[in-house]
Amino acid sequence: MSESAFSLPDDRDTVRRALVEWYEEDHRGFPWRETTDPYEILVSEVMSQQTQLERVVEAFDGFVERWPDAERLAAADRSAVVGFWSDHSLGYNNRARYLHEAAGQVMAEFDGEFPETPDELRELQGVGPYTANAVASFAFNNGNAVVDTNVKRVLHRAFDVPDDDDTFADAAAELMPAGESRTWNNAIMELGGVACTKTPACDDAECPWRAWCGAYATGDFSAPDVPTQSPFEGSRRQFRGRTVRVLGEYDELALSELGPRVRVDYTTDGEHGREWLRELLTDLEDDGLVAVDTDGETTVRLRR
DNA sequence: GTCCCGACAG
DNA sequence: CTGTCGGGAC
CATH class of the missing domain: 1.10.340.30 (Hypothetical protein; domain 2)
Structure with a gap:
């Protein structure tokens, strides 16, 4: 002072x-x-x-x-x-x-x-x-x-x-x-x-x-x-939010079920496909919000 | 597009 | 110190 x-x-x-x-x-x-x-x-x-x-x-x-x-x-x-x-x-x-x-x-x-x-x-x-x-x-x-x-x-x-x-x-x-x-x-x-x-x-x-x-x-x-703020529409933030909201509606979801519910243009091998989704989920996992299970088919749920 | 009683990680 | 984090209302 x-x-x-x-x-x-x-x-x-x-x-x-x-x-x-x-x-x-x-x-x-x-x-x-x-x-x-x-x-x-x-x-x-x-x-x-x-x-x-x-x-x-x-x-x-x-x-x-x-x-x-x-x-x-x-x-x-x-x-x-x-x-x-x-x-x-x-x-x-x-x-x-x-x-x-x-x-x-x-x-x-x-x-x-x-x-x-x-x-x-x-x-x-x-x-x-x-x-x-x-x-x-x-x-x-x-x-x-x-x-x-x-x-x-x-x-x-x-x-x-x-x-x-x-x-x-x-x-x-x-x-x-x-x-x-x-x-x-x-x-x-x-x-x-x-x-x-x-x-x-x-x-x-x-x-x-x-x-x-x-x-x-x-x-x-x-x-x-x-x-x-950077624009929200189409942002990573928006898709993170959608992912959490979708997972809130299910006990557990496979990537192939989750993807299309998060974005309509989801295709497994596309620009915004499994790779893109995995990366998003890794961040959410690091943030302690979701749990990813890779034993067998990869599934996701909200972290308990 | 802009705003809204911030905090945290890198 | 900078980028990131949701989403509805206006």
């Missing part, structure tokens, strides 16, 4: 209070905002990574109903968890595996007692800096300032924080009122989610920071670059 390359308002308490009051006045009522159970919070956070929140709600309710705690998730077959993930179109099937593994870690490494600090939470599979602070905050009110794309956009626009991860972390930490990570992190992400959106809704959402906001003053609402 050297020179401050940004300038937060002097009357920080006023700025903070304005946001907290705005949040408490009215905000979206997601189910994970009604609980402080660290397991449920973790589930919601992992689901929310790169997936629209509206789509997470249904999946979240179904998931915690089926696997109500870490103990029962850890005891579940991975195939069931990955199958659920796929059925609910949550994307990134690896995250289902992470969650399953993390539940096992809580049981085995933490004696069934959820870790409460960001550093300990980071030890769980699939939990990075964002998720560690989010769980510590929302479950235990014990986190640091979270920095996600929403927070970056808000800080960049409002207070000219430059597009640099360390600087964002410093600025976010400096702005957060000590000991209020639960409310604060919810509030600043809500701001980014409903007011300081890509197309800003400052007045409609009655943004509480209009009086201090650089972008609101200048009209320059440019935001930090978000890396553009």
Whole structure:
């Protein structure tokens, strides 16, 4: 934390209070905002990574109903968890595996007692800096300032924080009122989610920071670059996803049965044939999502 | 096409 | 530090 390359308002308490009051006045009522159970919070956070929140709600309710705690998730077959993930179109099937593994870690490494600090939470599979602070905050009110794309956009626009991860972390930490990570992190992400959106809704959402906001003053609402995704249609990602979805419908499938169900132009010796499929399956196997059995005719299933 | 409360492997 | 990981909604 050297020179401050940004300038937060002097009357920080006023700025903070304005946001907290705005949040408490009215905000979206997601189910994970009604609980402080660290397991449920973790589930919601992992689901929310790169997936629209509206789509997470249904999946979240179904998931915690089926696997109500870490103990029962850890005891579940991975195939069931990955199958659920796929059925609910949550994307990134690896995250289902992470969650399953993390539940096992809580049981085995933490004696069934959820870790409460960001550093300990980071030890769980699939939990990075964002998720560690989010769980510590929302479950235990014990986190640091979270920095996600929403927070970056808000800080960049409002207070000219430059597009640099360390600087964002410093600025976010400096702005957060000590000991209020639960409310604060919810509030600043809500701001980014409903007011300081890509197309800003400052007045409609009655943004509480209009009086201090650089972008609101200048009209320059440019935001930090978000890396553009390669097209999904026809991508390897798409075929991985299809493979997992198909395998979720069967106990076990031979390559010749799986291939045509994954892509219509599948022909054993063609451009996208057995060779291509084997390679795809090797990756899925390395990711711990499927199991390939080469005794006799090669068959595939979701990994238990 | 673009976006979405990131994390991990190489 | 860069590429990869799903898929629905707009």
